[in-house]
Amino acid sequence: MSRTATRKQTKEQARPIGAAGKRDLRLCAVGVGNWGRHVLSAFARTPNCQVAYVCDADATALTREAGRFPGARQTARIDDALNDPEVDAVSIATDAMTHARLAIAALRAGKHVFVEKPLAMSAADARAVLETARSVGRKLMVGHLLEYHPAVAAVERLLRHGDAGELYYAYTQRINLGVVRKDENAWWSLASHDVAVICRLFGAEPESVSAAGQSFLQAGIEDVVFATLKFGDGRMAHVHVSWLDPHKVRKVTLVGARKMITFDDMSANEKVRVYDKGADRGEHVTEFPDVITLRTGDIVIPKIAGDEPLLVECRHFVESVLAETPVLTDGENGLRVVRVLEAGQRSLRGGGGLVKLREIE
Ligand SMILES: NC(=O)c1ccc[n+]([C@@H]2O[C@H](COP(=O)([O-])OP(=O)(O)OC[C@H]3O[C@@H](n4cnc5c(N)ncnc54)[C@H](O)[C@@H]3O)[C@@H](O)[C@H]2O)c1
Known part of the structure; x- marks a missing residue:
């Protein structure tokens, strides 16, 4: 040999x-x-x-x-x-x-x-x-897919180990003049990604979902949906999805107690930005305990690996x-996202009322 x-x-x-x-x-x-x-x-x-x-x-x-x-x-x-x-x-x-x-x-x-x-x-x-x-x-x-995105991994590291502080709230936009599906609405077609990322970054599943949307192109198939996810501890996230929009936006904005972070998937070189911005309560200043001071510091753009998420x-x-x-x-993760989607769907059908996740089997 x-x-x-x-x-x-x-x-x-x-x-x-x-x-x-x-x-x-x-x-x-x-x-x-x-x-x-x-x-x-x-x-x-x-x-x-x-x-x-x-x-x-x-x-x-x-x-x-x-x-x-x-x-x-x-x-x-x-x-x-x-x-x-x-x-x-x-x-x-x-x-x-x-x-x-x-x-x-x-x-x-x-x-x-x-x-x-x-x-x-x-x-x-x-x-x-x-x-x-x-x-x-x-x-x-x-x-x-986004759970395999190097930018999402970087944001998760910043939240877990960085100094962004407690995550207060987040909002996502996945909008475009894009593929109009016939069998599923924009919520089911587009929001899986945002819901998966929100659950990952919040480290929890929401307690309730309320969603409002409208069908303009096909009866009963919402082209645009605005949904609010509320967590048991008071944190919240908002998801905006649409395939009927002039802008192509795929963005997640996270507001923490000390820093704010954005993940912009449409940006080639600045996918993640960390803003040293926040509002500090004056509890430590005894003579002005009710004063809220705003802080605007540096914006840091961390280097993100260029690995293709699908690969x-x-x-x-x-x-x-x-x-x-x-x-x-895994399947548990997939089920969690589907439960949130189903709660949102029930809310859409019920006129936008709040649907508890525990009502979804
Ligand atoms: N991860 C992502 O970023 C991402 C992006 C787009 C779409 N998707 C998902 O990928 C899936 C496909 O989306 P698409 O845009 O390619 O749809 P598509 O309609 O372009 O393609 C679906 C294909 O599946 C085939 N097909 C359907 N039933 C079949 C069966 N029983 N056996 C064999 N072939 C069958 C159809 O002939 C068609 O070619 C959807 O579930 C969508 O949600 C994921």
């Missing part, structure tokens, strides 16, 4: 062998439409991952996308991949209403599952997927399956 071959073999042996009992994860990418094709490309670029199947019910999308990966088999039926024992995992980037059904079918076939957000269109369905994953002992990961996300899924380690955005 040549020295190169020996070196290669040693490297192969050093790589983890996962639950699948293979060195490379064999994956079927289901749904290769507008977003799914990016998911497919990202998995194809992920180390230790082999795209074995490309699946889409639409022949045009299937031929176009699968043609880029001649080594992968093409199919319009997910069952072909589910019945193939060589397939270890399935990524699902189909229409949101199909997520729960396809994820449960894949899990029951013994596959690990990566499913796009939202995990399901109801908390009951999300719980069913989560329980199926538990009962079959397979990984379930939800594509809450980080796909790598995390593959590594977690192979190394048998927990995933960050």
Whole structure:
């Protein structure tokens, strides 16, 4: 055996062998439409991952996308991949209403599952997927992309270990003249990301949600939604989503007791800004205890790693399956976001009243 071959073999042996009992994860990418094709490309670029199947019910999308990966088999039926024992995992980037059904079918076939957000269109369905994953002992990961964004990780570090102080409140905007969905409203289509980020940065789930929105383009499908999330300890967050807006904004603003932080995903080089701004109560100045002094200091722009969030996300899924380690955005996390979305949906239907999360199963 040549020295190169020996070196290669040693490297192969050093790589983890996962639950699948293979060195490379064999994956079927289901749904290769507008977003799914990016998911497919990202998995194809992920180390230790082999795209074995490309699946889409639409022949045009299937031929176009699968043609880029001649080594992968093409199919319009997910069952072909589910019945193939060589397939270890399935990524699902189909229409949101199909997520729960396809994820449960894949899990029951013994596959690990990566499913796009939202995990399901109801908390009951999300719980069913989560329980199926538990009962079959397979990984379930939800594509809450922003939780893999280096900027969100940086903001979380600043809040946990920095000197921003206690987080008071936050507001998010995800607005654009963008893809108008026919089956789901802007709340279900866009707010998963914001809700996932808010729950992560607040380190909690809200106690209640109230939401107001309006349908202008299609009856019963809200194009714009304004929602308020209230937490048990008095903190709050506001979410504004719309696909009918002149501005393209993807921004999170966080107001802490000592500092304020923004995450602007549309900015190329200044995604995170930390404002040394705040209002201090004069309790320490005994003669003026009621005075509130405003403070305006430096603005710091921390350097954020340029890693592509989708690649980080796909790598995390593959590594977690192979190394048998927990995933960050697991079924519990997916269910939590869906419960908030369902509470918001009930509020929308009920005219904007407050819906408690404990009312959602
Ligand atoms: N993480 C993100 O940032 C992000 C961004 C956009 C969309 N998404 C999510 O990705 C999913 C797909 O969105 P999209 O914009 O690509 O939608 P899309 O309509 O462009 O594509 C969906 C594709 O799924 C296929 N499909 C549907 N049911 C199928 C089935 N049973 N078997 C095989 N193929 C099936 C359709 O033929 C279509 O090609 C949605 O759930 C959406 O919420 C996530």
